[in-house]
């Protein structure tokens with residue numbers, strides 16, 4: 057890439073070397089620039105399947121679907137880690153190799169470059185006219201010192217000898233190149249450190265409820281290998297209110313416009329609470345731990361009385377959103393304390409209810425303009441005592457006795473009560489609240505990663521735009537009082553050397569000094585292209 | 586957050602796009618006539634024009650004094666068809682005029698394209714690149730911008746016919762298959778980052794398209810005599826565009842990561858768009874590297890460049906339409 061770069065010879069296979077020879081050969085091979093390139097290519101190629109197959113870390117439900125649709129194929133794909141590409145051993149292997157290769161490549165190059173920086177430009181070659189750029193002009197009274205000063209003014213590094221000047225500039229190119237590769241290394245380190253020393257987790261929070269940042273409070277918690285549970289930033293907050301705004305009319309009716317969650321945040325236990333308006337692009341930041349608003353839904357509140365007239369359930373029920381366009385939601389209520397029989401409910405929550413022509417009810421808008429709940433009630437043993445873990449979002453109705461099943465009966469409005477048949481109790485829709493889902497993440501690698509990325513761009517721009525070039529000037533004494541003649545040669549080996557012709561002619565003009573006329577300066581330039 | 590859409594302006598925008606397609610097609614015809622019958626622009630002396638007209642940032646310095654640059658005379662494309670020493674075979678006079686008219690038509694098309702973007706943005710009260718339709722319209726605009734700027738400084742008018750065709754096809758595709766009514770964006774896009782991240786992606790893509798066009802011409806043009814400039818020249822044009830586009834693309838990806846850190850709770854998560862942005866980046870990096878260090882030239886380098894271009898197009902079309910992810914804002918109808 058630079059003039060003096062020794063071109064690294066292809067590592068030739070050592071014939072009859074001992075194990076050390078083979079090791080050295082392998083190391084050379086691994087740390088050659090070409091291998092680094094191929095590994096970078098492989099790294100990119102390795103990420104392709106991650107975009108084509110559903111990934112567990114991103115959409116586990118799609119992976120489950122894949123298993124259901126084609127179990128045989130899925131099992132094979134899974135054996136090859138194709139559902140966990142970015143945590144698979146073979147993916148790790150490519151980037152570890154890349155890492156080693158980059159390190160092995162950058163460190164010796166940096167040393168060579170440091171030596172290069174201290175070295176002076178090499179002396180002028182014998183025959184300047186052989187160089188790609190060459191010019192001669194007559195310069196009465198020119199001296200080596202004057203010519204050297206003119207080159208210095210053009211920010212060249214200059215050495216002089218008897219009757220010659222050698223100058224070089226563009227060292228920033230290799231500096232940029234090294235910066236770029238070094239920064240890529242730093243980026244890999246930062247990403248890895250973020251994974252090891254950071255954590256992330258999800259929680260669902262209903263309006264009116266609070267969250268304190270402890271491992272137990274998470275619905276899902278994924279720590280890095282090096283995160284002790286006590287190290288979590290001890291903040292807490294309460295969700296006071298959540299507002300979603302939607303387009304109300306027109307072709308885009310129902311499209312969300314804005315989500316805003318009003319929080320009361322305590323940065324530390326006992327710290328005064330401060331209000332915070334959590335929005336999609338405005339996460340809450342408490343000392344580097346970020347809280348993001350990533351989803352929302354409805355949590356209607358119910359009051360359920362059992363056959364004996366006692367309250368068997370009272371409170372908010374977070375529902376899963378079945379349809380993003382209308383926010384038709386599905387909820388499950390389990391009342392294991394109901395007597396004489398346990399009660400279970402499946403509820404379809406319709407935020408903006410209308411009656412369709414066929415007599416069924418449906419939601420037509422995501423906002424809660426006319427919220428109702430369609431109730432399907434069951435009684436019997438909910439199976440909670442069997443000890444098998446159950447999802448709160450699912451009700452196994454196999455062994456239950458259906459009580460209310462009407463799809464076309466008018467759904468419950470807010471404040472309305474549905475008595476269950478046979479004196480089994482009643483259910484009342486008491487109100488509508490909303491829930492938000494949050495992602496809380498701590499990633500100590502994110503700022504270093506950003507810095508590394510920024511430096512890599514800087515390095516890249518330098519290495520792409522700076523050109524390494526050398527200029528030699530030789531002063532020939534004029535015989536018998538004739539004016540001295542100056543010979544200039546120039547060289548660049550960098551891509552984009554095209555523009556060098558132009559720069560060279562400017563350098564020649566500068567060398568001629570202010571006294572030389574413009575027209576004269578043109579004549580002397582011999583373009584060797 | 587503005588929710589009202591000015592439908593008058595939105596309709597104006599749609600009409601301006603149709604006008605733009607028409608203008609690009611007409612410009613294409615003009616460029617083609619010039620290419621077929623006009624003065625062969627990049628004949629032997631012109632090779633030097635390119636070297637002298639230097640577009641690399643280092644060589645940007647003002648007054649140019651090499652002999653090559655003097656021969657160039659004007660360097661402003663629009664009028665250099667006039668007042669140039671006669672070529673071997675005198676082209677018909679109308680052919681020279683065709684070139685001037687073509688440049689005028691594509692400049693006019695550029696203006697209506699810009700007008701369409703502005704009208705669209707004002708009608709919805711936001712940046713006009715919030716879905717795939719708007720994005721493709723903006724990329725076509727960027728490609729034509731890149732071409733017009735380049736042809737004003739270097740003799741690359743031969744690209745005109747092909748860039749115009751690409752832009753007209755792109756716009757036609759957008760109008761036919763991607764058009765959605767102007768309107769507000771979802772909350773995730775309601776951020777100043779859209780101005781940074783997407784704008785950078787657009788301009789990088791525009792330049793990559795110009796480079797891609799030059800690369801395809803390289804492959805279709807044989808080594809023999811042709812009305813197109815030599816292969817070396819085609820390669821140089823492509824390389825120059827990529828040298829400028831690549832840092833912009835890098836910046837766009839980093840800005841995307843910064844935005845993702847605000848919007849999605851992580852700066853990198855191997856979402857399909859992220860994967861392909863990365864692959865595209867690696868492919869272009871490989872191209873630059875192969876040229877700079879390994880000294881690749883000619884066919885091999887062009888093929889690497891076109892593979893990278895394929896990744897770019899797949900990211901734009903394939904990922905938006907076939908793969909779903911967090912980045913699915915494209916609203917493909």
Ligand code: HEM
Pocket residue numbers: 714715716717720773774779782783786837838840841842843844845846848849852853854858859862863897900901902905912914915
């Ligand atoms: C690491 C993160 C990201 C990367 C690597 C990335 C990459 C890209 C790329 C390569 C494009 C260009 C073109 C194309 O479609 O071919 C693009 C366009 C776009 N990006 Fe991103 N992006 C990221 C994050 C984001 C975020 C967080 C948002 C918004 C919340 C966003 C919104 C957009 C939009 C609106 C476009 C316009 C085109 C479209 O609708 O597809 N990006 N991004």
